[in-house]
Amino acid sequence: MALLGLFLVLFAFLLEPFNAEKTPSTLDPEDASFCHGGLEAIYPELDIDKCLVIPKDHKFREKISSVWKAPQIYFSRARKEKMYVLVMVDPDAPRRSQHSSYWRHWLVVNIKGSSLEKGEMQGITLTDYHPPTPPQKTGFHRYQFMLFEQPPHTEISLAEQESSRGKWDLQAFIERLHLGEPVAALQFLTQNFKD
Secondary structure, eight states, rough: HHHHHHHHHHHHHHHGOOOOOSOOOOOOOHHHHOOBBBEEEETTTTTEEEEOEEEEEGHHHHHHHTTTOOOEETTTOOTTTOEEEEEEEEEESSSSTTSSEEEEEEEEEEEEHHHHTOOOOOSSEEEEOOOOOTTTTOEEEEEEEEEEOOOOOOOOOOOOOOOSTBBBBBBHHHHHTTOOSEEEEEEEEETTOOO
């Protein structure tokens, strides 16, 4: 009987690493490598300065979806004389395993470099902040912040076909406005807090 008990304990220990929820230390290489440039998104109880999975403890998943407003954005490498464009998207709508499309959560243009440097973003909001709200039973979604240097003397607006937040063609937007590669990027993963 003692041998059976030892076997069950050993079996349970071996199964433990197969936890369905990813932890920050187990982000896949693609997700872990997305973040660069030193961008920070600061929520009331959570400072996100690297790629991570939003922890379930302290009700962070619930707070990020339904309590907290737009995060403070900080970029210490901002150049005072430059203007920037901030994009926040969910590239996993409706779920990551399907043919996903971008859902635009936030779009701010004409951001003064001097304000980003202080974490006091000043710019023109083209799409109001919408918190991460992944639907139930759709798994983890990535929420990506990308900061682009705005080309000088460029008037940035959304095209008529971009009026919807859903199925947004981010790449077409980037190409149309000659934004190039982001100077900084940040992402976190979360799932519906009821899952």
